Amino acid sequence: MATKIPKIDWKMENAVIRKLLVILRATKAFLDALSEAGASCVSRATAIKFLLARKFDVARAHALWRQHEATRRREGLTKFEPFEDPLKSELATGKFTILPTRDATGAAIAVFTANKHFPTQTTHQTTLQGVVYQLDVALQSLETQRAGLVFIYDMTDSKYTNFDYELSQKILTMLKGGYPAKLKKVLIVTAPLWFKAPFRILRLFVREKLRERVHTVSAPQLGAHVPRASLPTQLGGQLAPDHAAWLEHCRNCYTNNLQNNKLDGVIDEYVISNYIPPVKTQNGVIEHEVARDMTSDRVARLEQPDAMHISDPPYTCDTGPLRHTHGYNGDMKGGHIHSGDEDEVDLITRGTWSSGEASPGLSDEECAGGGAGESAGALLARLRSLGRRGLVAEYEEIRARPPQGTFHHAKLPSNLSKNRYTDVLCYDHSRVLLSQIDPEDPTTDYINANYVDGYKQKNAFICTQGPLPKTYSDFWRMVWEQGCLAVVMTTRAVERGRVKCGQYWPAAAGARAVHPPFALLTEAVDVEDDYIISHLVLTDLRSEMSRRVWHGQYVRWPDYGVPGGGRAQPVLRFLQLVRRAQRTALADLGDAWAGHSRGPPIVVHCSAGIGRTGTFITLDVCTSRLSAEGVADVRGTVERVRAQRAHSIQMPDQYVFCHLALLEYAVMHGYLESADLNGFDDDNEDESE
Missing domain, CATH: 3.90.190.10 (Protein tyrosine phosphatase superfamily)
Known part of the structure; x- marks a missing residue:
């Protein structure tokens, strides 16, 4: 039986190649800048991670690198001994872990369980090492670099003796500007009354844009931010994570990375991880995808021609930094392919979203209310042109979907x-x-x-x-x-x-x-x-x-x-x-x-x-x-x-009313002097039901 050869979409292929060239140019510029600053032994994978965190703005990525290195040195995060105490015991507590699932947008989920932390029994350096050691593993997935990180601070059943103000400040400070991860949300779960005062102070250390992403929620409200299937049972979810298996995976990746560094002569703390599978979302429903499509493999081969093709997640250490490009929404709806470098990079790092498509992953800033928008004057002119019949036809087109x-x-x-x-x-x-x-x-x-x-x-x-x-x-x-x-x-x-x-x-x-x-x-x-x-x-x-x-x-x-x-x-x-x-x-x-x-x-x-x-x-x-x-x-x-x-919007008259009411609002608030729609109803037939 003859094998059917899949049809190649050359337009899509060429677009991916253009994006790849943009990434390669930015990566070279970033590595050159580090080399001039005296940091020459940095891997390409690490460079891409910092560039992704700053949307391939080389200057901003370089600034993030400097801040990150300063944080590592200041907090003693430059050398880890994860298989010896005290770090070994710290990791075993499970107070911090990365879940083997993602939220509906593809973001990785990190959980810090406050009632397992006892400030008198450990140092800030050891706790931070435990956090960063695991984050370094999780963040090497391109899916995590692209979609970001959700940080859950679980205060359920915690007492004041579990709370460490200075440590919390250090973790937030690191994540907000000294670590190459896109911090999507900070969810503080079941915060007790005594937490109000220190939390008010902590928020002062968080810039305004990030402050909008910090939420205090009850356990039931957590489901509004993260699907229940992706949450552990302790937070009302359906997941029973195996922290010991996760630590074993971290151990394997860490060991492999040390061996590769000796072979390659590259000094790089970071390890590549496929532990958290990439996801596709359809109307917010998580569908874990492990298959690689032809385009993804082609990108991986172009970037790492000698890389071994590894395809058995979740417990693998992937050596190809571009291997997961299939995780973004690559269907290019509406022909959203641009020639500019910035647009191409943006497409490969975030995917597209068209009007009317369910989007559980929108941020607050992206919930702007529709598309490009029109002024009150333009709206008035359009309604005069359409008339009621034209506006009803527009609604019927929407309702027919x-x-x-x-x-x-x-x-x-x-x-x-x-x-x-x-x-x-x-x-x-x-x-x-x-x-x-x-x-x-x-x-x-x-x-x-x-x-x-x-x-x-x-x-x-x-x-x-x-x-x-x-x-x-x-x-x-x-x-x-x-x-x-x-x-x-x-x-x-x-x-x-x-x-x-x-x-x-x-x-x-x-x-x-x-x-x-x-x-x-x-x-x-x-x-x-x-x-x-x-x-x-x-x-x-x-x-x-x-x-x-x-x-x-x-x-x-x-x-x-x-x-x-x-x-x-x-x-x-x-x-x-x-x-x-x-x-x-x-x-x-x-x-x-x-x-x-x-x-x-x-x-x-x-x-x-x-x-x-x-x-x-x-x-x-x-x-x-x-x-x-x-x-x-x-x-x-x-x-x-x-x-x-x-x-x-159940009826056409309601759709029409929205337009007319907006015009009336525009007149009331001075956006229009008047809203004369003479003739708008001339072709009106009784559309109400």
């Missing part, structure tokens, strides 16, 4: 009754995970709710359905565990004679309700023409701890439609009221909140959690971006919201 994810959890038999509507399910990749209250029933973590990004804020919102009587407790458990301060309700409990949402909170001032294990008290109620504001106190009966929650219900927004008469001003005022309430509640928290500057997720729901809910979020993202940048992108925002909460 199939869902961009799976609904496996929502379809489980034990979860079906938790969904208000059988055809409105929540995506697996962005769903909110509750704490698992029944060890025998893993589905107790389910609620029909999804995270949705806001303007420059990942997971700014939680989109959910109107609670059912049987899910009242789940709803308030979600609010409590996610630290939510505000709930937005854009439906009435009953509309057109049909129940759209349960009465999940006490409606009257002074009224109480209990939804075990939570109790609610309504302190006050403010009734306006368009909305009702309830000031709630939510209490966890298990711990007797309480938190105030602002509840805003917009009452003049019909199901399947837009506010009466298409009036945008009342909705825009309500939106500003929600943001003001969030800011006030956040200010009241003070130092207790260490996450994003705009606070924890805002819960938004209507009946199904897609139509009015999606419209509200689209308006918030677009108005926020218009205020900050002077541009907005309604279509791109809708596409991204739908990528995280399926079927959001």
